[in-house]
Every structure is written in C-alpha cells, then in structure tokens.
Amino acid sequence: MIKEMNTKAHIGGLLLILEAGLFVAGAIGVIAGFLSEEQIPAIAVSAIIFNGAGSGTKRKEASK
Numbered sequence: 001m002i003k004e005m006n007t008k009a010h011i012g013g014l015l016l017i018l019e020a021g022l023f024v025a026g027a028i029g030v031i032a033g034f035l036s037e038e039q040i041p042a043i044a045v046s047a048i049i050f051n052g053a054g055s056g057t058k059r060k061e062a063s064k
Contacts, residue, residue, distance in 0.1 A: 008057055009057070011057060012053075012054045012055075012056075012057030013054070014054075015050045015051075015053050015054030015057065016050070016051065016054035016055065018050050018054075019047050019048075019050035019051040019054060022043055022046055022047040022050065023047045025043070026040065026043040026044060026047065029043075
C-alpha cells in the first residue's frame with residue numbers, strides 16, 4: 001500500500017514537471033514567434049490539464 005502511494009505521488013510530480021515544461025516551451029515559442037495562432041491554445045489547454053491532474057494526485061497523497 002505504501003509503495004502504491006509513493007508511485008501515485010511520483011506520477012503526480014511528473015505530470016507537474018510536464019506541465020511546467022509545456023508552459024515554458026509555449027512561452028518561449030510565443031516570444032520567439034515559432035508558434036502559430038492555432039498552436040498556442042492547444043499548448044495552454046494541455047498545460048492546464050496536466051496541472052490539474054498532477055495537483056489532484058499530489059493533493060490526495062498529502063491528505064492521507
């Protein structure tokens with residue numbers, strides 16, 4: 001049971017790292033002008049989804 005909780009916490013941490021990477025890559029792409037107008041909302045929505053999933057997993061582990 002403890003090993004399973006640690007695995008979920010690690011997955012939540014990885015999702016938060018992925019979200020941060022998407023956010024930084026999107027910001028750099030916008031500033032540098034590499035992204036088209038269609039790509040910006042897709043990257044933003046993906047980052048928000050990963051943020052919610054990662055935070056939800058981390059919050060559940062912290063409350064136990």
